[in-house]
Amino acid sequence: MRPFIIALTFLVLTVSFFSGNSRAAEKELMMATTTSTDNTGLLDYLMPRFKAATGIEVKWTATGTGRALRLGENCDVDILMVHAPAAEKKFVENGFGVARHEIMYNDFVIIGPERDDADIKGKSIKDALQTIRAKQAVFVSRGDNSGTHKKEIYLWQVAGLPIPEKESWYIQAGQGMLATITIAAERGGYTLTDRGTYIKYSDNLGGDPPLKIMVAGDRALVNQYSVIAINKKHCPGARHELAGKLIDWISGAEARQLIRDFKLLGKPLFTPGAKK
Amino acid sequence: MNFLVEGFFQAFRLLVSGNSETYAAIAVTLKVSGYSIGCSLLIGIPFGFCLGYFDFSGKKTIRMLVDTLMALPTVFIGLLVYAFLTHRGPLGNFGLLFTLPGIAIGQTILALPIVVALSATAVENMDPKLRCAIMSMGASRRQLFLSSLWECRHGILAGALAAYGRVMTEVGISMMVGGNIKWHTRTITTAIALETNKGKFGMGVALGLVLMIIALGVNVSVSFFRRRN
Numbered sequence: 001m002r003p004f005i006i007a008l009t010f011l012v013l014t015v016s017f018f019s020g021n022s023r024a025a026e027k028e029l030m031m032a033t034t035t036s037t038d039n040t041g042l043l044d045y046l047m048p049r050f051k052a053a054t055g056i057e058v059k060w061t062a063t064g065t066g067r068a069l070r071l072g073e074n075c076d077v078d079i080l081m082v083h084a085p086a087a088e089k090k091f092v093e094n095g096f097g098v099a100r101h102e103i104m105y106n107d108f109v110i111i112g113p114e115r116d117d118a119d120i121k122g123k124s125i126k127d128a129l130q131t132i133r134a135k136q137a138v139f140v141s142r143g144d145n146s147g148t149h150k151k152e153i154y155l156w157q158v159a160g161l162p163i164p165e166k167e168s169w170y171i172q173a174g175q176g177m178l179a180t181i182t183i184a185a186e187r188g189g190y191t192l193t194d195r196g197t198y199i200k201y202s203d204n205l206g207g208d209p210p211l212k213i214m215v216a217g218d219r220a221l222v223n224q225y226s227v228i229a230i231n232k233k234h235c236p237g238a239r240h241e242l243a244g245k246l247i248d249w250i251s252g253a254e255a256r257q258l259i260r261d262f263k264l265l266g267k268p269l270f271t272p273g274a275k276k
Numbered sequence: 277m278n279f280l281v282e283g284f285f286q287a288f289r290l291l292v293s294g295n296s297e298t299y300a301a302i303a304v305t306l307k308v309s310g311y312s313i314g315c316s317l318l319i320g321i322p323f324g325f326c327l328g329y330f331d332f333s334g335k336k337t338i339r340m341l342v343d344t345l346m347a348l349p350t351v352f353i354g355l356l357v358y359a360f361l362t363h364r365g366p367l368g369n370f371g372l373l374f375t376l377p378g379i380a381i382g383q384t385i386l387a388l389p390i391v392v393a394l395s396a397t398a399v400e401n402m403d404p405k406l407r408c409a410i411m412s413m414g415a416s417r418r419q420l421f422l423s424s425l426w427e428c429r430h431g432i433l434a435g436a437l438a439a440y441g442r443v444m445t446e447v448g449i450s451m452m453v454g455g456n457i458k459w460h461t462r463t464i465t466t467a468i469a470l471e472t473n474k475g476k477f478g479m480g481v482a483l484g485l486v487l488m489i490i491a492l493g494v495n496v497s498v499s500f501f502r503r504r505n
Contacts, residue, residue: 030374044458059374060457062456074363074364075362075364075368076362176473179472182475200474201475237363
């Protein structure tokens with residue numbers, strides 16, 4: 001019987017440990033964010049400096065903007081860092097968030113294989129999408145209700161085209177941005193990505209990736225990131241004051257300079273502030 | 277293919293250099309799988325033993341139900357647990373979302389059917405003559421019960437190991453309920469998912485190997501423990 005008694009003691013110990021370990025610390029902020037801010041390494045770079053400045057520890061979970069907004073609505077987080085302005089405005093209008101603070105931006109680009117089978121290089125976004133559709137070139141979509149996915153749907157609409165939901169050349173990855181780019185590279189297809197993640201992808205591949213930028217610079221391709229504090233009226237438990245401190249800090253001069261200095265391959269990934 | 281080789285060497289580099297992120301993920305994995313396997317054994321062994329030991333009406337139905345629950349997909353468990361633990365859910369006040377105990381609840385649900393089913397099978401497969409032999413030696417009901425439990429310890433242990441393997445390697449629950457928060461709820465498996473998503477396949481392979489080394493360690497110590505008995 002001895003081993004069983006030992007095992008039982010072990011169990012009791014773990015269970016008692018289990019019950020005394022669940023309270024969150026005082027100066028802690030829970031954030032839901034998009035995959036791009038996390039995958040590029042921006043948060044790993046910014047948040048320790050925020051902690052050094054204020055003593056507040058930010059814990060973040062990186063997910064698509066769709067789920068991030070849902071986590072905010074369900075009061076599971078205190079603050080959001082997302083990039084889907086239309087959905088964000090609705091979120092604030094519904095009383096879930098206090099206000100949007102536009103903290104930084106970059107742009108979306110269409111990337112594709114260097115040989116550019118569909119011949120879209122340098123075209124406007126509208127022409128490019130119409131050409132992809134006409135030539136049935138492989139296009140890989142995030143397909144996960146993320147900010148980038150919402151943008152892509154918006155772009156098809158701007159181009160006056162139906163969303164190519166069931167077309168054989170339209171691949172819905174259902175994964176994060178870098179995974180989606182990898183799929184596009186494997187299939188020799190085109191995809192829409194934010195520039196920050198694209199630079200990160202290039203950096204991973206030593207600066208010479210198989211996919212190159214084909215379409216960029218259109219007004220419709222702006223990628224605006226915002227932070228939104230969760231509304232205390234909707235979620236009484238939300239740590240509203242700490243969220244306010246993060247918003248003040250990240251909009252401030254020090255953080256703006258940090259964002260400007262965050263570079264890979266010598267290129268900045270984000271520009272602080274709001275795109276005029 | 278290169279990243280497989282690269283990952284192999286990186287695994288050892290991570291372990292030898294004492295990489296703090298890797299060790300944090302290892303600690304989280306061991307801690308949370310310890311909680312959940314502890315809870316599921318504590319609940320599952322008695323339940324499984326009774327299910328195999330006693331005959332009662334409805335036993336077959338319960339067996340079938342338990343066997344079916346063994347096929348629960350981890351993301352679905354994650355979603356169910358999330359629905360209860362979200363701050364607007366019935367258990368929201370406990371603040372268990374994005375914590376290790378939260379993940380442990382989900383993993384306990386994952387492991388419990390395995391522990392119950394395999395314990396019950398172990399008891400059912402016990403040699404029926406053994407029961408007569410123990411009784412003929414004048415054992416009381418309680419002694420009979422305890423020695424039966426002792427006799428099927430190997431089957432129960434096999435169940436516990438299978439459950440532990442499932443718990444340690446799952447990713448759906450840890451991702452949904454834990455949120456993959458660095459230093460806090462990032463397990464080895466969610467770290468693998470993240471690194472793979474980031475395109476760092478070598479790092480993913482390395483972490484996978486680290487997990488296998490831990491599994492090997494667990495199995496070696498269990499077989500040592502078994503031989504001593």
